[in-house]
Amino acid sequence: MQAPMSKTGRQVVVGMSTCNIAAGAQEVYDLAVQKVSDGGGYTLGITGCYGMCHAEPLVRVIDEDGTVHMYGNVTTARMEKIINDHVRGGQPYNAWKINPEEGEAKELLGKQKRIVLANSGIIDPEQIEQYLAVDGYRALAIVLEKKDPDWVIDVMLKSGLRGRGGAGFPTGMKWKFARTEKGPKKYIVCNADEGDPGAFMDRTVLESDPHAVLEGMIIGAYTTGADEAYIYCRAEYPLAIQRLEIAIEQARQKGYIGNNILGSGFNFDVHIKEGAGAFVCGEETALLASIEGRRGMPRIRPPFPAQSGLFGKPTTINNVETWANVPWIIRKGPEAFAVMGTEKSKGSKVFALAGKIKRGGLVEVPMGIALKEIIYDIGGGTGTKRKVKAVQLGGPSGGCVPSGMFDTRIDYDEVNRTGAIMGSGGMVVMDDTTCMVDVARYFLDFTRLESCGKCTFCRVGTRRMLEILTRICDGHGQIEDLDRLEDLAHQIKSTSLCGLGQTAPNPVLTTMRYFRQEYEEHIRDRKCRAGKCRDLCTYTITDTCTGCLICGKNCPVDAIAGAKKQKHTIDQAACIRCGVCRDVCKFDAVAVM
Numbered sequence: 122m123q124a125p126m127s128k129t130g131r132q133v134v135v136g137m138s139t140c141n142i143a144a145g146a147q148e149v150y151d152l153a154v155q156k157v158s159d160g161g162g163y164t165l166g167i168t169g170c171y172g173m174c175h176a177e178p179l180v181r182v183i184d185e186d187g188t189v190h191m192y193g194n195v196t197t198a199r200m201e202k203i204i205n206d207h208v209r210g211g212q213p214y215n216a217w218k219i220n221p222e223e224g225e226a227k228e229l230l231g232k233q234k235r236i237v238l239a240n241s242g243i244i245d246p247e248q249i250e251q252y253l254a255v256d257g258y259r260a261l262a263i264v265l266e267k268k269d270p271d272w273v274i275d276v277m278l279k280s281g282l283r284g285r286g287g288a289g290f291p292t293g294m295k296w297k298f299a300r301t302e303k304g305p306k307k308y309i310v311c312n313a314d315e316g317d318p319g320a321f322m323d324r325t326v327l328e329s330d331p332h333a334v335l336e337g338m339i340i341g342a343y344t345t346g347a348d349e350a351y352i353y354c355r356a357e358y359p360l361a362i363q364r365l366e367i368a369i370e371q372a373r374q375k376g377y378i379g380n381n382i383l384g385s386g387f388n389f390d391v392h393i394k395e396g397a398g399a400f401v402c403g404e405e406t407a408l409l410a411s412i413e414g415r416r417g418m419p420r421i422r423p424p425f426p427a428q429s430g431l432f433g434k435p436t437t438i439n440n441v442e443t444w445a446n447v448p449w450i451i452r453k454g455p456e457a458f459a460v461m462g463t464e465k466s467k468g469s470k471v472f473a474l475a476g477k478i479k480r481g482g483l484v485e486v487p488m489g490i491a492l493k494e495i496i497y498d499i500g501g502g503t504g505t506k507r508k509v510k511a512v513q514l515g516g517p518s519g520g521c522v523p524s525g526m527f528d529t530r531i532d533y534d535e536v537n538r539t540g541a542i543m544g545s546g547g548m549v550v551m552d553d554t555t556c557m558v559d560v561a562r563y564f565l566d567f568t569r570l571e572s573c574g575k576c577t578f579c580r581v582g583t584r585r586m587l588e589i590l591t592r593i594c595d596g597h598g599q600i601e602d603l604d605r606l607e608d609l610a611h612q613i614k615s616t617s618l619c620g621l622g623q624t625a626p627n628p629v630l631t632t633m634r635y636f637r638q639e640y641e642e643h644i645r646d647r648k649c650r651a652g653k654c655r656d657l658c659t660y661t662i663t664d665t666c667t668g669c670l671i672c673g674k675n676c677p678v679d680a681i682a683g684a685k686k687q688k689h690t691i692d693q694a695a696c697i698r699c700g701v702c703r704d705v706c707k708f709d710a711v712a713v714m
Contacts, residue, residue, distance in 0.1 A: 170483065240333065347436075356396060475550070556650075
């Protein structure tokens with residue numbers, strides 16, 4: 122992926138993560154390659170995701186004196202001007218620049234604390250030299266020089282780092298359990314399965330800073346007595362896998378992977394296992410079964426993986442974000458990490474802001490920050506300019522937290538008290554056009570499909586719950602259905618073997634807890650106030666209509682009629698209740714009845 126390099130002039134760095142490429146970065150990069158091949162007089166490089174997905178593609182121009190200019194929403198036309206006028210002519214385009222010290226960029230970045238994302242969007246993930254230039258692998262050198270695995274465990278315990286993939290088990294304690302297990306063979310596993318809709322933390326870190334994850338895993342292996350590792354990454358992440366393969370080979374060439382690492386006598390090797398995309402394989406025992414070539418199904422614990430894991434050997438499993446925190450903690454010291462956060466939730470946490478949020482992307486915030494600060498101050502509220510209604514935390518098995526509870530702090534215990542879970546860090550924002558009954562149905566349908574089928578209540582119970590929710594959304598619900606939903610939910614939670622079944626009812630329980638009135642309106646009034654359940658709503662145009670024609674032009678079935686500057690009307694027989702007219706109306710003239 123490297124372009125021809127010139128020896129003089131400015132540097133041009135193009136964001137080439139999956140999200141950047143989806144926004145058009147490949148065309149921008151190809152143009153830059155062409156220009157530099159024509160004697161552009163600049164050095165061209167790549168980087169990963171900076172987290173500002175809403176402003177991609179991102180391009181950085183670095184002047185000869187080191188001044189960095191970041192450009193957002195770069196098209197090929199803009200790139201042409203940036204190269205001709207700024208790179209070659211020395212005249213930056215201020216209107217296209219993103220200044221981290223001003224405006225929206227300052228709001229987005231000001232409250233963040235970037236540890237895991239420190240190098241993302243800054244270094245070239247395919248060049249180990251750039252990772253080494255920012256103290257990469259220095260933490261490994263410190264650990265190997267100490268020659269004291271118990272010291273590393275003590276550092277992890279003092280830091281307060283908890284697993285960032287779900288339940289938040291203390292990392293140092295997990296490592297301690299694995300270290301005390303006897304046996305000549307132990308394993309390290311990185312869980313990069315990441316199956317939550319709206320979550321992309323692991324993918325971004327692997328694409329943007331793969332060496333940080335590898336360094337954390339090597340340190341974990343030395344500490345627990347392991348000599349072999351697997352990275353379980355879903356096959357839908359081809360760029361992440363490609364950059365992992367490059368990083369592993371580069372680390373091997375530099376002596377950070379292989380035999381006698383840095384002359385310490387410590388041997389370590391790592392393999393990549395591509396998963397088929399089963400959500401249940403995010404559960405650690407199902408993941409281990411998949412690596413072994415068996416069907417990804419969870420098993421009863423104990424024994425825990427630290428006792429008997431991969432191929433029956435003691436195994437330490439952490440997710441991508443957890444491993445990426447380790448080098449920073451070793452370099453900076455546990456106190457620097459523990460000073461952030463709350464009493465029981467230390468450090469920082471990466472979240473993927475998705476849904477109706479204005480500034481979508483990745484953010485890394487200190488533990489203890491309030492939800493409202495993330496959603497309003499950092500995320501900018503909704504991109505639709507409508508009111509925020511709720512946020513789904515913890516993925517499809519998490520829960521919906523209403524806007525009235527946005528004082529809730531990012532703390533494992535506080536989030537759990539809302540009925541949601543921290544999970545891996547997915548945060549889907551919803552505005553007032555969202556039907557909470559429909560949301561519960563959507564997430565339950567996802568977990569039903571992803572159930573491995575081993576537990577009867579998970580396999581059958583989620584299907585029965587989905588049938589009830591569908592009946593309610595179709596206008597055929599009964600008030601007794603609410604009691605049935607709650608009863609089924611609690612039975613599924615208490616009888617399921619793994620975290621998928623135990624948490625699958627959470628979206629239903631939290632929406633019923635905080636938005637019960639919407640369920641009752643669906644049943645008693647046959648009305649969906651959000652206008653999402655098509656059999657329970659009617660769209661009408663109010664007297665505030667200005668006759669701008671926008672709704673009629675965007676109606677997919679031509680159900681809207683009216684002359685310019687005259688109030689429009691909707692043909693109810695033709696209307697399919699898709700809600701497009703309301704979404705495009707700038708005068709709030711479309712009402713749901």
